[in-house]
Structure formats: C-alpha cells, structure tokens
Amino acid sequence: MEINRRDFVKLLGGSLIGFAVGGVGDALLKIPGAVVPLLYKGPRIETWKTTTCMKCPGKCGLRIRMIDKFPVQVFGNPLSPLNNGGMCPMGLTSVGSLYHPDRLTSPMKKVNGKFQEISYAEAYGILASALANNKGGNTAFVAQTESAFMADLIGKFMSGLKSEKVSIDNFASNSVASFDRISDGGPDFIDFTACDYIVNFGSQLTEMSESPLYFSRAINDFRSKGHEFASFSPKLTPGTYKANPWVPVMPEYYEDVALALAYVVITDGSYDRAFVQKRFKDFDGFKKLVTEEYSPAAVESRTGVPSVEIVKIARKFANASAPVAYFDESILHSSNGTRNAYAVVALNALKGFGGYGKLKNQVLPDPGNTGKGVDPEQAWNRNKLVGDKDIRLLMVYRSNFVFNSPNSEELKKAIAGIRTVVSFSPFIDETSELADLIIPDHDGLERLDAFSSTVTGSPVVSMQQPVVKPFYSTVHTGDVLVTLIGELKLTKSWPHKDYEDYLQASLKPIYKHGKGMLMNQKKPTGLEKSLHQAGWQMASYSSFDEFWEQLLRFGGWWDPFPQVLKFTPAISLTADRLARQAGSAPVNPAHSANSLRMNIFTRNLDYKGNMLRNAYLTEQFGMGRDVYYAMWIELNPDTARNFSIEDRSRVRIKTSKGSFEATAVYDPSVVPGNIDVPFGLGHTASGKMYGVNPVAYSDEVFDEETGSPSLSQTTVKIG
Amino acid sequence: MPKYGMVIDLDKCTSCQACVTACKVENNVQIVSEDDAQNGRAMFWMKMLTMEFDGDYPNIRPKTLPRNCMQCDEPSCIKVCPVRATYLRDDGIVAQIYPQCIGCRYCMANCPYTVKVFNWDRQEQPAEVERTYNPDVSVRPKGIVEKCTFCIHRLQTASEKAKAEHRDLEPGDYVPACVEVCPVDAISFGDLDDRKSEVLKASRDYRAFGLLEELGTVPKVRYLNAKE
Numbered sequence: 001m002e003i004n005r006r007d008f009v010k011l012l013g014g015s016l017i018g019f020a021v022g023g024v025g026d027a028l029l030k031i032p033g034a035v036v037p038l039l040y041k042g043p044r045i046e047t048w049k050t051t052t053c054m055k056c057p058g059k060c061g062l063r064i065r066m067i068d069k070f071p072v073q074v075f076g077n078p079l080s081p082l083n084n085g086g087m088c089p090m091g092l093t094s095v096g097s098l099y100h101p102d103r104l105t106s107p108m109k110k111v112n113g114k115f116q117e118i119s120y121a122e123a124y125g126i127l128a129s130a131l132a133n134n135k136g137g138n139t140a141f142v143a144q145t146e147s148a149f150m151a152d153l154i155g156k157f158m159s160g161l162k163s164e165k166v167s168i169d170n171f172a173s174n175s176v177a178s179f180d181r182i183s184d185g186g187p188d189f190i191d192f193t194a195c196d197y198i199v200n201f202g203s204q205l206t207e208m209s210e211s212p213l214y215f216s217r218a219i220n221d222f223r224s225k226g227h228e229f230a231s232f233s234p235k236l237t238p239g240t241y242k243a244n245p246w247v248p249v250m251p252e253y254y255e256d257v258a259l260a261l262a263y264v265v266i267t268d269g270s271y272d273r274a275f276v277q278k279r280f281k282d283f284d285g286f287k288k289l290v291t292e293e294y295s296p297a298a299v300e301s302r303t304g305v306p307s308v309e310i311v312k313i314a315r316k317f318a319n320a321s322a323p324v325a326y327f328d329e330s331i332l333h334s335s336n337g338t339r340n341a342y343a344v345v346a347l348n349a350l351k352g353f354g355g356y357g358k359l360k361n362q363v364l365p366d367p368g369n370t371g372k373g374v375d376p377e378q379a380w381n382r383n384k385l386v387g388d389k390d391i392r393l394l395m396v397y398r399s400n401f402v403f404n405s406p407n408s409e410e411l412k413k414a415i416a417g418i419r420t421v422v423s424f425s426p427f428i429d430e431t432s433e434l435a436d437l438i439i440p441d442h443d444g445l446e447r448l449d450a451f452s453s454t455v456t457g458s459p460v461v462s463m464q465q466p467v468v469k470p471f472y473s474t475v476h477t478g479d480v481l482v483t484l485i486g487e488l489k490l491t492k493s494w495p496h497k498d499y500e501d502y503l504q505a506s507l508k509p510i511y512k513h514g515k516g517m518l519m520n521q522k523k524p525t526g527l528e529k530s531l532h533q534a535g536w537q538m539a540s541y542s543s544f545d546e547f548w549e550q551l552l553r554f555g556g557w558w559d560p561f562p563q564v565l566k567f568t569p570a571i572s573l574t575a576d577r578l579a580r581q582a583g584s585a586p587v588n589p590a591h592s593a594n595s596l597r598m599n600i601f602t603r604n605l606d607y608k609g610n611m612l613r614n615a616y617l618t619e620q621f622g623m624g625r626d627v628y629y630a631m632w633i634e635l636n637p638d639t640a641r642n643f644s645i646e647d648r649s650r651v652r653i654k655t656s657k658g659s660f661e662a663t664a665v666y667d668p669s670v671v672p673g674n675i676d677v678p679f680g681l682g683h684t685a686s687g688k689m690y691g692v693n694p695v696a697y698s699d700e701v702f703d704e705e706t707g708s709p710s711l712s713q714t715t716v717k718i719g
Numbered sequence: 720m721p722k723y724g725m726v727i728d729l730d731k732c733t734s735c736q737a738c739v740t741a742c743k744v745e746n747n748v749q750i751v752s753e754d755d756a757q758n759g760r761a762m763f764w765m766k767m768l769t770m771e772f773d774g775d776y777p778n779i780r781p782k783t784l785p786r787n788c789m790q791c792d793e794p795s796c797i798k799v800c801p802v803r804a805t806y807l808r809d810d811g812i813v814a815q816i817y818p819q820c821i822g823c824r825y826c827m828a829n830c831p832y833t834v835k836v837f838n839w840d841r842q843e844q845p846a847e848v849e850r851t852y853n854p855d856v857s858v859r860p861k862g863i864v865e866k867c868t869f870c871i872h873r874l875q876t877a878s879e880k881a882k883a884e885h886r887d888l889e890p891g892d893y894v895p896a897c898v899e900v901c902p903v904d905a906i907s908f909g910d911l912d913d914r915k916s917e918v919l920k921a922s923r924d925y926r927a928f929g930l931l932e933e934l935g936t937v938p939k940v941r942y943l944n945a946k947e
Contacts, residue, residue, distance in 0.1 A: 044854060072851050073744065076900060086902025089740035096847040206733045213902040216733045220903050238734040241780055248777050604735055615845040616740060619750050623739070624767055624783075628756035636776065668772050669779045690753075 042068035050077055050519070050555030052451055052462035054444045055090040056607040057146050057171035058082065058211045059451040059462045061519060061555045062091065071095050071445055071467055076213075077555050079519040081456050083213040089605050093616040097443055098471070100613055102427055102687070104440035105472035115428070115438070120473070126437050130393040130420035131488065136162030138392040140385065144169040144399035144608065147449045147464075148364070149506050150478055153499075154397065157481045160490020165384060165391065169399055169608070172210055172453075174329035177706065178341030182577070183569035187356035188454040190324050191564070192218050195355030197320035198229035199261065199313060201254045201327045201344050204239040207604040209328055211455045218456075230313045232257055232305075234712055235601045235676055236669040245309065248671045250597075251334035251712055253303040257310065258325065258343035259578070260299035263290050264314030265350045271318070275352035279568060285575040286346060317351070324348070324355035333711045337703030339578060346573055353567045357457055360563035363509040364452040364459050384707075386410050392419045396431055397477055398441065403430040403609040403683065406698040406709050424477040429612060430685045441477045446470040448500055449478070450507065450556075460558040461510065463551055478502070504548060511547045516559030518550050523560045533561050596639065596718055598655065599674045600694045600711040606680035609693075613686055621680055631662040631691035634676040640666060643718055653677075654717040656699060660692040675716065721888075721910035722811040723869055724939035725898070726921035727785055730946045731905035734783045738897035738906065739765050742787070745870060745896035747852045749859070752842050762836040764788070764867040765897055785906075787897070788813060788834045788867035789930060789938030796826035796835065805864075811911070811939055812869050822862035831931050832938075835866045869908075870895035890916060911939065 047066045052059055053074075061080025065073040074095050078085030097103070107123035108115040131139070139161050143154050151168045158166045176186030190198070205215040219229065223242060231243035232254060240246045249257055265271050266287055276283045296307030296314075317323045325347045331340045348356070385391070386407065394415065402408045402415075408430070415421055415434045424441045425432035432438055441447070449464040478499030486494045496502040510516070514537055517524075524532050541547040551557055605617045618629065625632050633653065635645070645651055647666040652659050653675065662677070670676050681691030701710040742748065742765035749762050765787040773780050794813045797805050804819035805826055827835040841861040852858065855872040859865050877893035890909050898908045909918035921927065926943040 067854055073853060076902075083902060085899070086737070086904075087741065087900040088735055088737050088902065092737060092740045092744055092900060095851050096845075099847040099850040101846045206735065212735075216735065216902045217904075220731050220733075236779070236781075238783075241734065241783075245778065246780075615750050615848050616743060619756065619761065620736065620739060620743075623736075623761070623763065624769060626759075628761055629753040630757065668776055669781065672776070 044068060049465070049467040050463075050553065051445065051467055052449075052464040052555065053091040053094055054146065054449070054451075054464060055094050055610060056088070056208065056212065056604075058088070058091075058209075058213055059146060059453050059460075060087065060091055060211075060213055061462055062094075063555075064095070064445065064467045066467065069468070071098060077519065079522065080462065080555060081214075081458060081460055081519075081523070081558050081560070082211050082453060082462065084217065086213045086217070088212060089617055089620060090607065090610070090614075093614055094444060096614060096616070097426070098445045098468070100427070102613055103443070103472065104426060104428065104438060104474070106474075107440070108438040110436050120475075123437060123439050126420065127422055127439070130422065131161075131484070133392060133419075134161055134163075137165065138390050139163045139395070140165035140167075140388070140391045140393070141395045141397070142167045142169075142385075142399050142401060143397035144401075145397065146170060146172075146451055148172075148452050149450050149503055150397075152506075153478060153481050153485075153502060157485055157490065160485055160488065165388070167384065169401070171329055172455075174332065174708075175210065175327070178327075178332075178338050179345060179569070181338070181705075182342055182345060182573045183571050185569060187353065187567040187569075188359045189357050189457045190218075190326065191322065191355055191357035191457060192222055193457075194322040194357075195222070195324050196225075196227050197316055197323040198222070198227075198355070199317055199323070199325045199347075200229055200231040200233070200240075200243065201258065201325065201340065202233050202251055202330045202333075203326055203328045204233075204237055204330065204602065204604075205326075206239040207237060208239075208330070208602055208607065211453065212604060214456055228316070230316070234599050234671060234674070237601060237603075245313075247305060247309055247313070249303060249305050250599075250671075251331070251340065251710070252336055253299075253305070254327075254331060254334070254340040255336055255343040255578070256294065256299045256303050257305055258340070258347045259290050259294035260296045260305075260307075260310045261314040261317060261325075262343070262347045262350055263294045263299075264296065264311050265318045265347075266290060268315065268318060270315075271350040272352040272354075275568070276349060279352075279570050280346075280349050281570070281572045282574050286573060286578070289575040289578060317347075320351075320354075322354035323351050332703050332706055332708035334703060334708075335701050335710055335713060337708050337710075338705035342573055342578055345571065346578070349571045349573075353569065356567040358565045358567040359454055359457075359459060360565045362454075362459060363513055364454075364461060386414045388414075389417070394418045394421045396421070396423045396425070396435065398425060400425075400429045400431045400609045400612075402434065403693060404695060404709075406695050407700045408696055410700075424480070426474065427613065428685050429609075430683065433685050439477075439480065440472075440474045442466070442470050442474045446474070447476055448503065450503055457564065458558050458560055458562055459516070460556065461507065461551075462556040465552040504544070507548075507551070508544065510557055511544050516557055516562075518554045519556045519558065520550070520554040529561070594717055595715050596635075596643075597674050597712065598653070598694065598698065598714040598716045599671070599676050600679050600698065601676050602679050609680070609683070611680045612683045618681075618690060621678070625663075625665050627663050627665065629690045631660060631681060632665050632678070633662045634665050634667040634670050635674070636670040636672045637666045637668055639670070639672050639674075640664060645718070651718055653697075654719070655697040655714055657697050660694075660697060662692075674712075675718065679711075720809045720912075722912045722939070723874075723909070724790070724811065724911040724918055724922060724941070725787075725869070725895075726907045726918050726924075726927065726941045726943060728905045728907070728921070728943040729782075729784055730926075730943060731903045732783070732785065733903055733905075734767055735902065736767050737900045737902060738785050739763060739767055741765075741896040741900040742867065744851070745853055745856070746868070747856050747858050748836075748865075749838060749842060750844060750848060752840065755839055755842075760837075760839050762838075762865075764834070764836070764865070784942060785897070786832065786834065786930070787940060788869075789832050789936065789940045790867075790869060792937035792939060793935055795829045795831065795934075795936055799825040799829045801825065810874075812871055812874075813866075814868060814871060815865060817857065817859050817863050817865070820863045822864065824864060826864055831934055831936065835864050838863045838865065867895075870897075 061077030179186030423435035682693030
C-alpha cells in the first residue's frame with residue numbers, strides 16, 4: 001500500500017483526535033484527585049448503571065453503584081442469564097482499575113528507553129508512518145479480547161492490510177479451535193437439560209472457563225439431579241472438589257486416558273454405531289489404533305491412572321444417555337495439547353455428542369470463531385513472532401503475552417527487532433513496556449463493547465457501556481481501528497464512522513428478527529413462556545434507536561427460548577493425527593531421587609496475569625494458605641518428607657532457568673512427585689514485585705500444533 | 720422483632736471466595752501492610768478456611784468453609800468487654816460501637832471462632848481503594864477491634880426505605896453483601912423467628928450444624944454439610 005505520510009496524519013488527525021479529546025469530558029476530571037472531594041462532599045445521590053465485566057471470559061452482567069455519578073461498587077446483574085446476580089472476586093474489585101494512579105493518561109512514546117507523554121497528533125503520526133510502510137504480511141496484531149465483535153473488527157483490519165499475522169486470544173475460540181481442525185465446527189453449549197454424565201479433562205469449570213459463574217450454578221443443579229461428573233486433572237482445585245471421582249493425571253496423558261475410555265466403550269460395543277458410521281470418517285482406523293495401543297492396562301502402565309478407574313468411568317460414560325467429555329482451552333497446555341483435544345472429541349463421537357447442543361439460526365457473531373487465520377494467542381509465541389523476521393509493525397491490544405509465555409526472553413528479543421511496536425494497553429505491563437508507542441485504551445467502565453455467548457444454551461449479548469466519561473485522554477481502540485479501515489480504504493465500502501456505529505450495525509440483525517428479550521425481566525415462566533414460545537413479543541421499543549438505548553440501559557439481550565439442534569458434526573480424524581509419532585512422545589519430566597515436577601496452577605483471582613495492580617486480589621491471593629504477598633508451593637507431605645522439607649519452611653526451587661524461594665505448604669491432595677505453584681504473582685512492571693512468575697522459570701515446552709505453552713512439564717530440584 | 724441468622728450450604732459452596740472479597744469491599748476493611756499480613760494481621764471479616772482433608776490420596780477432599788462472625792445468641796465476646804463496646808442487639812446481631820472500643824482485645828481472646836480482627840495500624844490505602852470506599856460504612860481507626868456486622872448498614876438503609884414507603888421490612892429487603900454476590904446461592908439469610916423463612920428451614924435441615932456448638936455460644940451462622 002502506498003500512502004503519503006503527511007496526508008495520512010492529516011486524515012487521521014481529523015478523525016481520531018476527536019475521539020481522544022472528546023473523551024476527556026469535564027475539565028475537572030483531568031485531575032483525578034477531584035473525584036475524591038466530589039465523592040465525600042457531593043449530595044450523595046445514588047444511581048445504578050448496568051454494564052459487562054471484561055476481567056475474564058465469563059462476560060458477567062454488572063450493576064454499578066454510582067455515588068454522585070462516580071462508580072464506587074460493583075454487583076452482579078440478577079437479570080443476566082450468565083451470572084444471575086452472582087459475582088467473583090475479579091469482578092467485584094474491577095472498579096479499582098478506573099481510579100488506579102498507574103493508568104496511562106495520554107499517548108506515550110519511548111525515548112531513550114523511557115516513556116514520555118506525547119500528543120495524539122504525534123502518536124498517530126508514528127502509527128501512520130509504520131502503516132505507510134506496510135506491505136502485506138509485515139504487520140502483525142496480537143490481541144486478547146473476549147468480544148467477538150472486537151475480534152471480528154481486528155480480523156477485518158488485518159485482512160485489509162493483507163496480513164494473516166493475527167493472533168486473537170479468545171477463550172471460546174481457543175476452546176473450539178481443535179474442533180474446527182477436525183470437524184465442521186464445535187458445539188455451542190453443554191445441554192444440561194439432557195446431559196446426564198460429564199467426564200472433564202482439565203477444565204476448571206467453576207473457576208476459569210467460558211462462564212465460571214454459569215457453570216458453578218449449572219454443575220450444582222446437575223449434581224442435585226443425582227448426576228455425576230468425573231474429572232481428570234493434575235490438581236485438586238475448587239472446581240474439582242465436587243467431582244466424583246477426581247482422578248489425578250498429568251495433562252500430557254489426557255490423550256491416553258481419553259483413548260483408553262474409548263477402548264472400553266468400543267470393546268464393550270456400547271458406542272453409537274449409526275453415528276460413527278455416518279459421521280466419523282476413518283472410524284475403522286481409529287478403532288484399530290485404540291484397540292491395539294490404548295487398552296486400560298497399557299495406559300495404566302504409561303500414565304499411572306488405575307485401569308479399574310478407567311473402566312468404571314468409561315462404562316458410566318457409555319451407559320449415560322447423553323454424556324459429555326468436556327475440555328476447553330486449558331487442555332492445550334501440554335506438549336500434545338491439540339492431540340489431547342482430538343482424543344476427547346473422538347470419545348464424544350462414540351456417543352454421538354449426546355450431551356452437547358447447537359443453536360439454530362444464529363444471528364450473533366460466533367464467539368468461538370474469530371475468523372480465518374486467527375489462531376489462539378499461544379500460537380504466536382513460538383511459531384510466529386519469534387521466527388518471523390519480516391514483521392515491521394506489531395500492534396498489541398490488551399494482551400500481556402510476554403508475562404504468560406515461558407519463552408519471554410526470546411519474545412523480548414524478537415520484539416526488540418521489530419521496527420515499530422504499538423500497544424493499546426491502559427497500563428504499563430510486561431508487554432506494553434516493550435512498545436515504542438502506547439495509545440492507551442479506555443478503562444472497562446469507560447468503554448463501549450458487546451460480548452456474545454452461547455454457553456448457557458441461549459444466545460446472549462452482554463453490553464458494556466461507558467458508565468462514566470473517560471477520565472483521561474485515552475481512546476477506544478475500536479474507534480482507532482474503525483477509522484483506520486475507513487481512512488486507509490482497507491475494504492471496498494466502509495460506512496462506519498466509529499466503533500459504536502460498527503457495533504450498532506453488527507447488532508441490527510437482532511433488532512430486525514425481533515426475537516428474544518432485553519435483560520429487563522426474569523426468564524418467563526408459565527403462560528408468558530408459552531406465549532414467548534409461540535412467537536409473542538412484548539417489545540418495549542419501536543425503533544432501533546430505542547432498542548439500542550434499552551440494550552445499554554438493561555445490560556443486554558438474550559433469547560430464552562432459542563431453537564436448539566442436536567450437535568452432530570462430521571469428524572474427520574485419521575489415526576495418524578492421534579498416534580504417538582516417533583520422537584513426539586510427551587515430554588515427561590524425569591522423576592528421580594532428587595527432582596520433582598513443577599505444575600503451575602491458576603486461580604479465579606487472576607486471569608492471564610490481570611491481577612497486576614489489584615490490591616484486593618493481591619492481598620487475598622494466598623489467604624487460603626496464610627501466605628501473603630509472597631510465593632508458596634504446595635506439595636504432598638510424603639514427597640516433602642523424602643526431601644526433608646518441613647511444613648511452612650522456606651525452600652529454593654531450581655529450574656533450568658534459575659531459582660526462586662517459596663514457602664513450602666503441605667497439601668495431601670497434591671500429586672506425589674509434584675510441586676504445585678500458583679500463577680499470578682511476579683509482575684515486574686508493577687513497581688513493587690511480590691513473589692515470582694513461575695511461567696518465566698518453566699521449560700519451553702509447547703503444544704506441537706498450536707504452540708500453547710505447557711504449564712506442567714518442567715523438572716525442578718528443591719532444597 | 721426479627722432475629723437474623725445465616726445458613727451456609729457447603730454442598731453448594733464452590734470456595735470461589737466471592738463472599739470474602741464482597742465483604743472486604745462492602746465494609747471498607749483495611750488492606751494491611753505486607754509485613755503485617757505476613758505476621759498474621761491480615762484483616763478479613765469473612766475468610767475461606769480449609770479445616771481438614773477427608774480421605775486419603777487420591778480419594779481426598781478438603782473441607783473448606785467460609786467463616787464470618789457467628790453472631791452468637793450467647794456471645795462470649797460481649798461478656799468480657801470492659802466498656803460495653805460490643806453488645807447483642809434485639810435483632811440478634813452482635814454489634815460493635817467503634818468509638819467506645821478501647822482496643823484491649825479481650826473480646827478477640829474470648830471469641831472461640833477467632834473472627835475478630837484488630838487495627839494494629841492505619842495504613843495508607845492504595846488510591847484506587849480509597850476512591851471506591853463504600854460511603855455507607857465508616858473507616859475504623861487504629862486500635863479498634865472489628866468484625867462482621869451482617870452488613871448492618873444495609874439493614875439501616877433497607878429499614879429507612881421501607882419506612883419511607885410506609886411498609887414493613889420484607890424478606891429479601893435486607894441481605895448482607897456476601898449473600899448478594901454468592902454465585903450459587905449457597906448462603907441463606909433472614910429471620911430465624913419467621914416460620915416461613917428459607918433460613919429457618921435450612922437451619923433445621925438434617926445436614927445443619929454449628930461450629931463449636933458444645934461451647935454453648937448458640938451461633939446463628941450455621942452450615943449445611945456437603946451431601947454424601
């Protein structure tokens with residue numbers, strides 16, 4: 001693309017500076033300290049606004065308590081079908097980031113290694129120069145967003161630049177990526193009305209999943225009907241406390257275990273013959289592989305999972321009328337992550353995916369499909385960014401992938417070699433500190449976005465609305481992209497003037513088809529339900545403008561009675577995609593008399609490193625272990641005694657990348673031979689560092705196919 | 720006069736700690752310094768405890784429970800307070816008059832549930848925390864003992880609202896923050912003297928138990944055991 005830099009800046013200047021300056025709002029608010037006296041001296045008028053949380057993939061509806069028009073507290077929106085008024089620690093404390101003194105208040109440019117505030121004209125000038133030099137393929141974009149609308153926009157922007165170097169870290173998309181590779185799409189939801197048995201492979205359903213709060217409620221209801229769920233995972237976390245049974249297994253063995261379950265189902269003859277005949281390409285090859293190599297006894301000898309347990313769970317799975325073998329993004333965190341997922345998909349196919357559901361006639365962007373060429377974020381780390389010397393411009397939107405990657409040093413070197421790195425982070429973090437230019441995004445309470453979800457079995461759109469005017473001279477990254485697409489003429493016709501306009505156009509189909517309801521009442525029951533199902537509507541709006549206003553006011557839209565289909569994908573899984581290839585056996589850290597395996601676990605207080613600068617969560621992080629602002633490890637007392645480690649003693653953990661100190665805490669549920677290490681502390685960009693980031697000490701082991709980093713295949717020594 | 724009580728269903732509880740955070744945020748509970756926290760002075764009115772482990776590896780489960788003030792009907796804390804800074808209200812809430820507290824900590828020593836916390840110091844709070852203080856709750860100074868109040872300020876607000884609307888307080892008008900945010904409705908709250916209340920039914924469930932009941936403190940926070 002040839003473009004004159006000066007013209008470009010002029011064009012952008014008119015369009016974009018307006019957003020930034022317009023965002024500042026009341027002059028008083030330029031001084032954030034002004035908020036305090038207002039809070040304490042104002043008339044104390046309480047108002048409430050609804051919005052959506054963006055701290056994790058859950059997309060929970062929020063009610064913001066405002067005092068004198070300033071947010072002070074966050075509660076759940078009881079009318080949101082995703083969280084029904086419930087909240088988690090991350091959401092409850094999300095208002096803090098709005099007032100955080102470390103927020104970036106204007107664009108920043110790096111000069112001699114230090115960031116300096118600059119004007120928007122200068123910031124867009126730098127961006128313009130970088131884009132002017134773009135020749136398809138040398139611009140890359142890394143984003144972390146749970147908004148399918150934002151992801152779609154980024155995809156459009158990059159396809160306009162003719163670059164496929166896009167990596168969007170989106171939980172739903174990452175979770176179904178494996179389905180997409182071997183079938184014609186993934187399921188939309190677990191159909192809890194039908195499902196009567198769940199075998200879970202590593203997902204922390206109630207802690208870190210597509211909707212932790214929905215799953216917390218759904219799993220409790222599921223259990224209250226007398227149904228069971230079995231869980232295979234490397235750690236007994238709160239999400240598995242209710243599992244029956246919990247079977248400890250390291251992630252690289254999910255594949256073996258899933259195929260051993262398949263072995264039992266096949267040899268018992270209890271699989272859905274009609275389904276596999278029709279929908280499972282090369283089933284005979286699969287059957288041959290499984291029956292030859294994955295008998296429960298063989299798998300027990302490889303993995304240590306008792307064959308008795310495998311047979312028991314497999315038969316419960318086989319005898320259930322609508323079972324689900326469940327996995328999500330977390331299954332990828334292993335050297336054979338994608339193969340793990342394939343094996344679980346195949347296991348589901350044996351029972352015709354009976355417990356899954358699919359929505360008919362979807363009008364929403366699929367949250368699980370962020371576009372062609374868009375891989376899970378992890379793919380970026382090893383396969384693309386580090387190995388790609390052609391990238392001249394890297395754009396990063398809200399992703400702190402350097403913190404989340406074991407090869408952070410390699411990434412830092414690769415980023416240093418890129419001519420221009422532009423970040424849209426609202427804070428300095430471990431990734432944005434490497435940028436040449438930061439154009440800070442608004443805080444979650446200042447921005448407009450929409451989040452779609454199908455996890456509950458209903459299409460849901462949760463609206464994020466600006467509950468306050470932006471405090472600082474920040475900008476909505478969506479506005480930047482919409483303007484860039486238009487000004488650079490990246491598509492043939494681009495009628496949108498800003499992100500709001502783009503979002504409205506994206507949501508018009510919902511208004512037009514007229515189904516569903518706003519989040520202004522509970523799910524209809526009785527007569528009202530029958531009326532709804534018969535197509536009756538009680539629309540409280542007569543135009544799209546009214547619909548939009550109410551969509552924001554009530555926090556979203558959903559269809560409580562959608563048309564649901566059985567999920568019956570065509571599986572194209574040849575045996576060679578599953579079989580262990582020579583030389584690609586899972587990386588299995590050797591256990592020896594003086595070494596252990598480090599298993600990094602995540603908690604519902606941190607999602608991909610976002611606990612940075614949250615004072616409440618940082619304090620609460622180690623509360624369960626009575627360890628505060630410091631690192632701890634958990635290990636089985638039997639293991640500890642072998643190493644003469646006392647409970648609560650300080651120990652040093654040595655990996656191939658260095659060593660760190662931690663408090664050893666006895667926990668009899670930890671897999672013997674492992675040390676479990678929490679992820680969330682160790683931010684170096686926060687000013688004050690608490691604990692360490694164990695990922696930085698991990699061996700660089702990645703999933704073969706997606707490049708997702710393994711979190712449990714590092715050998716450590718302890719002393 | 721109602722008698723407020725709480726029942727926490729451990730079968731529903733997922734140990735997510737939302738109640739812990741909600742309590743801390745709602746009541747402006749101080750974030751103490753790093754040193755104080757490491758010396759066992761972290762302040763939580765509601766805490767998620769791991770009591771013990773049931774079974775042997777791998778058939779093992781931790782017994783976790785959220786623990787706040789038990790709001791005893793026979794509170795041992797009030798019996799030792801030399802200045803009557805803590806007292807039992809008619810509605811069953813064990814309340815605290817902060818300006819009257821002299822910080823002797825006798826009540827802390829006498830509480831068998833160790834739910835009271837002491838303001839050893841008054842740390843400067845992070846700016847973003849100060850700016851999101853709940854204006855309905857006073858900030859306690861150094862040298863004061865504090866604990867869960869069943870979010871008594873919410874009772875006051877709800878009562879005033881009901882009065883303004885010329886009606887009686889209805890069930891659900893007043894719930895503490897931990898009850899409101901619990902994603903799985905594991906916490907029931909209400910009037911233990913109301914025969915129709917959910918909380919009374921729950922407190923009489925066959926799974927119900929109180930912590931250290933043998934001490935005769937008559938805790939009004941009760942638990943429902945996990946189902947077998």
